Amino acid sequence: RARGRHQIHAMSEIVRELSLLGWDESKIGQELGMDADEVLRLKQINGLQELFADRRFSRAWTVK
Numbered sequence: 001r002a003r004g005r006h007q008i009h010a011m012s013e014i015v016r017e018l019s020l021l022g023w024d025e026s027k028i029g030q031e032l033g034m035d036a037d038e039v040l041r042l043k044q045i046n047g048l049q050e051l052f053a054d055r056r057f058s059r060a061w062t063v064k
Contacts, residue, residue, distance in 0.1 A: 012045040019043060 011032075018028050029039045 008042075009045070012042040015039060015042040016046040 014032070015028055018031075023031075025036060025039045025043075028034070029036055032039075034042075
């Protein structure tokens with residue numbers, strides 16, 4: 001488990017790489033022993049645009 005600033009960055013890189021390989025959040029969490037919130041936080045560390053490109057925007061945010 002990541003402890004300290006440097007290990008968290010390294011773990012977020014692992015999550016980033018797995019995400020870019022097409023792994024979804026549930027598979028990443030299952031394989032690395034993390035809950036969904038932890039996977040989400042680690043994805044956010046490395047940048048939102050690239051890691052959330054596969055997500056669709058909610059209709060609640062659509063401008064009329």
